[in-house]
Amino acid sequence: MTEPIIGILGAGKLGTTLARLSVQAGYRTLIANRHAVTELKWVIDTMAPGAVTVSAADLVAQANVIILAIPLSHVAALDAKTFAGKIVLDATNYWKEVDGTVNTISSFTQSSSEVVAAHLSQARVAKAFNHMGYHDLEIEVDRHPEARRAMAFATDDDTIRPTVRTVLTGFGFDPFDLGPLRFGLMLEPGSPLFGEAITTPEFQAKIDTLYDTPFGRKIVAARGERIR
Amino acid sequence: MTDKQYTFGLDTFGDVAFHDDGTQMTAAESLRQVVAEAKLADDLGIDLIALGEHHRSEFAISSPEIVLGAMAAVTKRIKLGTAVTVLSSDDPVRVFERFSTLHALSNGREQIMLGRGSFTESFPLYGFDLENYDGLFEEKIAMWADLLKGKPMNWEGKFTQKLTDTTVYPQLPAGETIDTTVGVGGSPESIIRAVYYGFPVVIAIIGGEPVRFKPYVDLYHKATQQFNKPDLPLGMHAHGIILDDAAEATAVGWEYIKAEMDRIGIDRGWAPMSRDRFEFEIDKGSYYVGTPEQVAQKIAKNMKTLDMSRFDLVYGTGGQLEHQRLATIRNYGERVIPRVKELLGGGAND
Numbered sequence: 001m002t003e004p005i006i007g008i009l010g011a012g013k014l015g016t017t018l019a020r021l022s023v024q025a026g027y028r029t030l031i032a033n034r035h036a037v038t039e040l041k042w043v044i045d046t047m048a049p050g051a052v053t054v055s056a057a058d059l060v061a062q063a064n065v066i067i068l069a070i071p072l073s074h075v076a077a078l079d080a081k082t083f084a085g086k087i088v089l090d091a092t093n094y095w096k097e098v099d100g101t102v103n104t105i106s107s108f109t110q111s112s113s114e115v116v117a118a119h120l121s122q123a124r125v126a127k128a129f130n131h132m133g134y135h136d137l138e139i140e141v142d143r144h145p146e147a148r149r150a151m152a153f154a155t156d157d158d159t160i161r162p163t164v165r166t167v168l169t170g171f172g173f174d175p176f177d178l179g180p181l182r183f184g185l186m187l188e189p190g191s192p193l194f195g196e197a198i199t200t201p202e203f204q205a206k207i208d209t210l211y212d213t214p215f216g217r218k219i220v221a222a223r224g225e226r227i228r
Numbered sequence: 229m230t231d232k233q234y235t236f237g238l239d240t241f242g243d244v245a246f247h248d249d250g251t252q253m254t255a256a257e258s259l260r261q262v263v264a265e266a267k268l269a270d271d272l273g274i275d276l277i278a279l280g281e282h283h284r285s286e287f288a289i290s291s292p293e294i295v296l297g298a299m300a301a302v303t304k305r306i307k308l309g310t311a312v313t314v315l316s317s318d319d320p321v322r323v324f325e326r327f328s329t330l331h332a333l334s335n336g337r338e339q340i341m342l343g344r345g346s347f348t349e350s351f352p353l354y355g356f357d358l359e360n361y362d363g364l365f366e367e368k369i370a371m372w373a374d375l376l377k378g379k380p381m382n383w384e385g386k387f388t389q390k391l392t393d394t395t396v397y398p399q400l401p402a403g404e405t406i407d408t409t410v411g412v413g414g415s416p417e418s419i420i421r422a423v424y425y426g427f428p429v430v431i432a433i434i435g436g437e438p439v440r441f442k443p444y445v446d447l448y449h450k451a452t453q454q455f456n457k458p459d460l461p462l463g464m465h466a467h468g469i470i471l472d473d474a475a476e477a478t479a480v481g482w483e484y485i486k487a488e489m490d491r492i493g494i495d496r497g498w499a500p501m502s503r504d505r506f507e508f509e510i511d512k513g514s515y516y517v518g519t520p521e522q523v524a525q526k527i528a529k530n531m532k533t534l535d536m537s538r539f540d541l542v543y544g545t546g547g548q549l550e551h552q553r554l555a556t557i558r559n560y561g562e563r564v565i566p567r568v569k570e571l572l573g574g575g576a577n578d
């Protein structure tokens with residue numbers, strides 16, 4: 001594809017951090033939340049200079065790689081048809097404090113990114129940027145300029161794999177291809193992989209022992225398969 | 229920069245401490261220990277002591293104002309604060325009553341730091357729904373700002389009680405207020421909200437290179453312009469251990485700070501802290517662990533970089549032996565604070 005135009009939907013802890021990484025990577029970077037552009041612009045000009053504040057609708061129209069940095073429970077309200085053909089990097093997680101004490105959105109049989117992909121059915125969805133805390137995105141990039149941290153992604157759309165790799169690399173990470181979207185389950189909160197900012201060999205080693213853990217056993221019980 | 233007013237505080241979450249023989253204190257002993265430590269801090273001229281509020285086995289302090297009340301009786305000058313009061317799961321009216329009581333008993337030395345809190349135990353404990361985490365805080369901080377106006381309250385909210393021409397007692401003496409600050413982690417929204425209400429912010433910078441927080445500092449200053457507020461002071465809080473021997477300080481940190489981070493990590497699904505990350509935090513990151521000179525240099529450097537006027541050292545993290553806690557407090561008061569002031573007073577603005 002042509003040079004990615006990154007659109008970061010959500011301008012909170014994660015969104016503003018990713019905006020800085022995207023600008024550093026040299027991408028044209030758009031960012032939006034649900035507020036008026038004038039309310040967000042001064043915040044972005046201060047926190048992520050170089051990123052362009054736009055309305056959420058303009059962002060979806062203009063960006064070709066859209067990163068979802070909004071609460072998972074807000075995804076269902078997104079206007080799905082406007083996402084047709086877009087590459088969507090889903091960074092959302094089910095998070096009790098935000099999405100509710102009882103998870104009625106995702107489960108071990110339908111992981112959160114599968115829910116997102118089902119809603120944005122005409123978009124090309126990958127799960128990415130969800131397993132590292134927003135502080136660590138920058139701390140761990142600063143800390144190991146020589147040994148990049150693995151950023152896992154999962155998607156069912158082979159045509160977007162090269163772009164996803166390019167973007168993750170541009171942001172400062174070592175892309176780690178988990179395979180199909182449903183394998184993204186192993187990145188969700190509660191998994192031993194969640195919260196990890198480690199190198200690719202270390203990440204692989206953790207996957208290798210995942211099925212010795214209660215979370216891994218729950219995956220097998222629910223899915224009847226060992227994903228990867 | 230030389231005319232700047234600096235504040236140096238000591239913070240504790242009330243971690244249950246250890247006797248020098250290695251046995252753990254009871255929660256009751258720990259609470260009395262913290263009161264004695266406040267007395268020491270006061271004698272040393274430290275500006276402020278601030279207590280966390282937690283509702284879990286590792287921590288003894290769930291009712292900070294009562295502990296602060298005891299401290300008020302045995303101290304003279306030190307400010308008595310919280311870090312933080314989890315306003316979301318509390319009743320702002322009751323919080324006001326407790327702090328205006330503390331205001332009276334301490335002769336105006338109280339300070340409240342409002343926060344959403346990084347622990348969420350208080351929500352189910354007090355019967356609040358965690359999914360209202362944001363909404364509760366937003367509404368209650370607005371209510372708090374109203375309570376501080378000292379007029380009869382007219383209030384109607386979604387999560388809070390309706391008040392009609394209601395006065396809350398004890399009222400503050402005319403012209404006085406409850407010194408209010410807001411503790412934040414890394415949410416741009418929280419910083420903007422605090423400035424909107426005109427409350428100074430203290431940022432918890434507990435991991436990574438402090439310089440990374442520059443965007444938040446810039447946002448803070450920018451927000452004061454945006455909302456036409458006076459330039460409010462900005463502070464940071466971070467963990468530290470200050471001993472005469474750097475290797476010993478590191479060993480104590482590895483034993484206690486790491487243990488605490490790992491315990492919290494179990495609940496949150498984080499991996500245990502690696503030695504490599506721990507050492508990074510001491511060398512370049514956010515742990516102030518070492519000799520008085522090392523710690524002073526690091527505090528001064530980071531306060532300058534981030535243009536901070538307040539620094540709070542979190543001491544006693546993970547418990548620690550009584551003599552280790554006391555050594556940190558003494559070193560902080562006697563050697564680190566004067567040295568930081570000297571360093572800040574010297575080559576200003578570079």
Ligand SMILES: NC(=O)c1ccc[n+]([C@@H]2O[C@H](COP(=O)([O-])OP(=O)(O)OC[C@H]3O[C@@H](n4cnc5c(N)ncnc54)[C@H](OP(=O)(O)O)[C@@H]3O)[C@@H](O)[C@H]2O)c1
Binds near residue numbers: 068132
């Ligand atoms: N924090 C982390 O370390 C981390 C790490 C990995 C993944 N995540 C995931 O990333 C997502 C964002 O987390 P966060 O911590 O950044 O939360 P946050 O600080 O609360 O930010 C959420 C942002 O989303 C915006 N927003 C909400 N609904 C929107 C919509 N329909 N359209 C556009 N903007 C919308 C909010 O702005 P308004 O409400 O003002 O519009 C806000 O700017 C969550 O799903 C979280 O699980 C977070």
